[in-house]
Amino acid sequence: MAKRAFDLLFAAGALLLIAPLLLAVTAWIKLDSRGPVLFRQVRVGRAGREFHILKFRTMHVDAPSRGPQITVGRDPRITRSGHFLRKYKLDELPQFFNVLVGDMSVVGPRPEVPRYVAMYPPSTRELVLSVRPGITDLASIEYRDENELLGRSADPERTYVEQVMPAKLSFCERYVRERSFAGDLGIIGRTFVAAFARR
Template sequence: MAKRLFDLLLAALGLLLLAPLLLLIALWIRLDSRGPVLFLQERVGRFGRPFFIHKFRTMRVDAPALGPQITIGADARITRAGRLLRASKLDELPQLWDVLRGAMSLVGPRPEVPRYVALYPPKLREIVLSVRPGITDPASLSFRNESELLAAAADPEREYVEVVMPTKLRLAAAYVRRASLRTDLRVILATLGALRRH
């Protein structure tokens, strides 16, 4: 209950304070490339329930037909505006709305697409999906350069499934086991610190 109240207060405050920035980003996306401002994608949420995550669109509208669901290095599908939005993580800001509506939390395991969740080991799946997914978590901080790591692999998809995803799952499960408002605050501060260093 305390975590949900914490999420509601911070998400509402964030949307209110960031409203001018959100509008400027939306305008920039519309001027930069053809297509909608927001990108919606099905992800797997708490208890395995599917939901649609909201992000600012950073790729061409035909991106799903042109490549894999993971982003690899300097992906040619990414728009000019999208490169900066991704690098600064500003594309994730619309997820504050997902927090308000109860589909996500500020801190929690990052939600995956159904295709990859189907590959989760049953024990880890049960743990990771027992809480609301989050905008940030320890695994996200550890893999801020994920697309560059995958770009350096001979087979990026295989590298993600066999190396990156299992490591992220272990970190996510470790977070769930010790989750508290204190740990959430630490993750939020670490995330803000990482963004400032960028």
């Protein structure tokens, strides 16, 4: 209950604070390429319930028909504005709306697409999906350069499934077992540090 109250206050406050930035990004995306401003994708949330995660669109509208579900390196499907938004994780900002409606938390395991969740070991799936997924977590901080890592692989899909995903799940399991309010604040702080370090 306390975590949900914190999520609501934090998300509402963040949206009010960054409202001018959201408007600026919206205008940039509209000017940069045709298509909607927001990208919606099905992800798996708490207890296996599917929901639509919100992101600023960073790829051309025909991207799904032009390549794999994961993006690697300097993917040509990414727009000019998209490269910048992805680099500084600004494409994730609309997920504060997901937090407000209860699909997500500010801190929690990053939600995956159904295809990859189906590959989770049963015990891991049960544990990780026992909490609301989050905008940020330990795995997203440690693997903030995931696209570049996969871009250096001869088989990005295999590298993700066999190496990256298991490592990220290990962080997710650790979070669920050890989660606390103080721990969440620490992860939020580390997220800000990681974001500004890229600047």
